[in-house]
Amino acid sequence: MGHIIFWAIIRTAVLIPALWLLYGFIEYKYWWWFVILSIYGIIIHPLAIQYRMFFEANKELIENTLCSSCKYFDKTAVLCMKYDIHPTIEKIPCDGIDWEPKENVS
Ligand code: SF4
Known part of the structure; x- marks a missing residue:
């Protein structure tokens, strides 16, 4: 589970400066949509997929062992x-x- 959080932090640390750099190239009226979609696509969605994969890989251990x-x-x-x-x-x-x-x- 730690590696999932670690990579989410790394993606966040890369995304924030990238968004900062792209700020001047995108019209302001589209800016917040771009930010919201970027956060979802680069941070939240991969995090959800990785967590689901982690849970599926360990489901038997989490639910059916001593x-x-x-x-x-x-x-x-x-x-x-x-x-x-x-x-x-x-x-x-x-x-x-x-x-x-x-x-x-x-
Ligand atoms: S103490 Fe034994 S049974 Fe309990 S979690 Fe650890 S290894 Fe499993």
């Missing part, structure tokens, strides 16, 4: 916070020994 029901599992990063290791379908870092149920907050 880790997915453990209180140490961070599903946004697909990370075991106790061991600071990314679990996989094939390998659970603690082999189930340190599993603890999630506390229900309701």
Whole structure:
């Protein structure tokens, strides 16, 4: 998940100066539409696609493993916070020994 945020920040850092440079070449009445479409096309849409791909790639792990029901599992990063290791379908870092149920907050 971190790489998705990282590349969104990089795209933002490139887009802002690019928009600044293009400001003089575009009529003002079109400027804000250009800015809005640029932000959507270069930052938001790729971010949504990358997140969807990330979720699909890890869907089985997030929903159907021992880790997915453990209180140490961070599903946004697909990370075991106790061991600071990314679990996989094939390998659970603690082999189930340190599993603890999630506390229900309701
Ligand atoms: S403690 Fe064990 S079961 Fe819980 S998230 Fe970490 S590896 Fe998975």
